[in-house]
Amino acid sequence: xxxxxxxxxxxxxxxxxxxxxxxxxxxxxxxxxxxxxxxxxxxxxxxxxxxxxxxxxxxxxxxxxxxxxxxxxxxxxxxxxxxxxxxxxxxxxxxxxxxxxxxxxxx
Amino acid sequence: xxxxxxxxxxxxxxxxxxxxxxxxxxxxxxxxxxxxxxxxxxxxxxxxxxxxxxxxxxxxxxxxxxxxxxxxxxxxxxxxxxxxxxxxxxxxxxxxxxxxxxxxxxxxxxxxxxxxxxxxx
Numbered sequence: 001x002x003x004x005x006x007x008x009x010x011x012x013x014x015x016x017x018x019x020x021x022x023x024x025x026x027x028x029x030x031x032x033x034x035x036x037x038x039x040x041x042x043x044x045x046x047x048x049x050x051x052x053x054x055x056x057x058x059x060x061x062x063x064x065x066x067x068x069x070x071x072x073x074x075x076x077x078x079x080x081x082x083x084x085x086x087x088x089x090x091x092x093x094x095x096x097x098x099x100x101x102x103x104x105x106x107x
Numbered sequence: 108x109x110x111x112x113x114x115x116x117x118x119x120x121x122x123x124x125x126x127x128x129x130x131x132x133x134x135x136x137x138x139x140x141x142x143x144x145x146x147x148x149x150x151x152x153x154x155x156x157x158x159x160x161x162x163x164x165x166x167x168x169x170x171x172x173x174x175x176x177x178x179x180x181x182x183x184x185x186x187x188x189x190x191x192x193x194x195x196x197x198x199x200x201x202x203x204x205x206x207x208x209x210x211x212x213x214x215x216x217x218x219x220x221x222x223x224x225x226x227x228x
Contacts, residue, residue, distance in 0.1 A: 087152055091208065099151075
């Protein structure tokens with residue numbers, strides 16, 4: 001199985017900050033990497049698919065990059081509604097696997 | 108508007124069975140693969156199973172292989188998860204999620220609100 005390792009597991013940031021979350025796969029996943037945002041009591045929401053493609057309706061302050069085994073989610077100018085938990089997911093091969101999550105909290 | 112609504116959850120004893128349903132609307136159901144994803148209380152996301160649009164491709168996580176069965180009824184725009192021989196570790200919020208990418212390139216673009224399954228004596 002492909003293991004997905006996210007870092008950090010949590011972070012504190014202020015409104016307006018730039019936030020970077022990394023996700024490392026245990027083997028190459030050919031760019032089949034998605035990012036989701038989950039707020040408490042809510043279902044996950046797709047932000048980025050195939051490493052760098054912004055899902056329709058998602059603000060442009062979210063961006064994704066990376067290739068091979070290393071990927072990054074960047075939030076430029078963090079907004080109050082962005083405080084949530086973020087998950088990466090590889091869909092290169094089954095079992096489809098998620099990272100452990102990164103909780104973004106208010107500083 | 109795409110909507111996915113899960114039902115069928117509840118409290119069940121270890122070793123028991125439960126069938127989850129996911130009613131889909133707002134899109135052409137028979138054109139999309141579908142997934143089940145679960146989330147144990149306070150934990151992260153775990154993919155459970157995938158079924159292709161025509162049900163000719165099905166995958167399961169090792170943790171549920173042989174106990175859970177995914178199936179769909181395209182005429183009823185519904186997805187199902189039959190869960191047998193339930194264990195305490197199956198306790199979770201279960202989500203259905205539409206797959207916009209398909210086999211080998213999944214993208215979970217819409218999710219239901221989730222349904223709670225509790226396995227306990």
